[in-house]
Amino acid sequence: MITIKEYKKVSSLEEAYELNQKKTNRIIGGMLWTKMSSTNINTAIDISGLGLDKIEENDNEFVIGAMTTLRDIETHKGFDLYTDGAAKEALHHIVGVQFRNLATVGGSVFGRYGFSDVITLLLSLDTYVQLYKGGIIPLAQFINMPYDRDILVNIIVKKEKIRCAYKSVRITKTDFPVLACSATLTKNGVRMVFGARPGKAVLLTDTENIIDGEITEEKAEQFAAFAKENIKTGSNMRGSAEYRSHLVSVLAKRILMDMGGLEK
Ligand SMILES: Cc1cc2nc3c(=O)[nH]c(=O)nc-3n(C[C@H](O)[C@H](O)[C@H](O)COP(=O)(O)OP(=O)(O)OC[C@H]3O[C@@H](n4cnc5c(N)ncnc54)[C@H](O)[C@@H]3O)c2cc1C
CATH class of the missing domain: 3.30.390.50 (CO dehydrogenase flavoprotein, C-terminal domain)
Structure with a gap:
């Protein structure tokens, strides 16, 4: 069971970053993985008010906010078309619809879990992560970096003919x-x-x-x-x-x- 002492819904990435520098504080995505552990969290940092729950598509790329749910990615028409249905195939096996309506892409990628369908899919595309302090780096580099206290802001998938x-x-x-x-x-x-x-x-x-x-x-x-x-x-x-x-x-x-x- 996890115990959370305080809850803070932040109004900026800077505020989230400052709070996240304390080791006992934790960014909260969908909280589905976090709640499986037995930890004491001092302050749960809620970034759901920062507008990071959207997928934006233009001619060159998809920009997927960290708080976008797996279900929103699975049902996004443009992403489905771009990936020939592979995104839907990767995500629809993950537990169930209610679960995927909560689980976030930020939590999935930041966690860097070995079992991750999400990372497996994204790594085969030309994918980058945008970190608040660390800037934009290739996903392939990010998954092998040590865990730090930065914040994942967006996932960027560059378009190419595939x-x-x-x-x-x-x-x-x-x-x-x-x-x-x-x-x-x-x-x-x-x-x-x-x-x-x-x-x-x-x-x-x-x-x-x-x-x-x-x-x-x-x-x-x-x-x-x-x-x-x-x-x-x-x-x-x-x-x-x-x-x-x-x-x-x-x-x-x-x-x-x-x-x-x-x-x-
Ligand atoms: C029972 C169960 C079965 C699962 N099965 C599968 C499966 O078959 N395939 C699969 O791919 N995945 C699976 N998952 C993983 C799931 O899809 C999510 O990846 C996982 O729950 C994390 O997403 P979340 O939004 O719940 O993150 P959270 O639990 O909220 O966060 C996870 C970690 O990431 C950090 N974090 C979250 N967002 C950010 C951010 N923006 N910046 C920095 N740090 C951040 C948190 O502090 C925490 O350390 C499963 C999970 C569970 C619990």
Whole structure:
């Protein structure tokens, strides 16, 4: 059980940042992960009044506020179209609609959880995080940074011409994934991300140029073997490293066959 001594709804990012410098204070997103722990929080910092619950789309990018719920991302028409439905596929397995109406993208990304479908999806796109003090940095860099007391303000997804697909394997519906895989195909080739290995999501690029042009079954099989060889997996209560490595090749092939080629 968590115990919260004081609650403060802030009126600026600076106020939130100042309060968050104290180790016993905590930014609150949807509070769904936080409430699972047994901690004493001195001041719960509520940033829900700062207008960070919106997705803004222009010709070049999507800017997703940290307080945007997973459900809002899942049901956003522009993002759904841009990701060929991959965003919906990544998010709709997470617990249930009521849960996703509360869970925020800020809490999901700041947490940097190994099991995260959210990070697996975003890492396969050209994604950046905007931190209040740390500025705009690539998500790939952020997920490997040590935890600090900064505030995640926005997630920025730069638009490019892509095909995109997402698949995960779960032992039971709504459980954490045993393995998650997200891929984008751009004019520069394939970017494939494996999450829930069970470690943090990792990005695999096609350094051997296996996929150039149209994706055939043979090329997909070659890439699947390349992925299996290069993606490090581990064991936990949901599956062994060996099982996960098998899934790496199965999901890699299926995802490539689903994407087909760059032309939509
Ligand atoms: C039972 C359960 C099952 C789940 N299953 C899955 C799953 O299958 N797949 C999946 O991807 N995820 C899953 N999740 C994770 C979930 O989707 C959210 O990622 C998680 O709950 C965090 O989001 P939140 O808004 O609740 O964050 P919170 O719990 O409010 O915050 C999480 C952490 O991030 C910090 N934080 C929040 N917002 C900010 C910000 N803007 N700036 C700086 N720090 C911030 C908080 O201080 C806290 O340390 C599951 C969670 C639970 C509880």
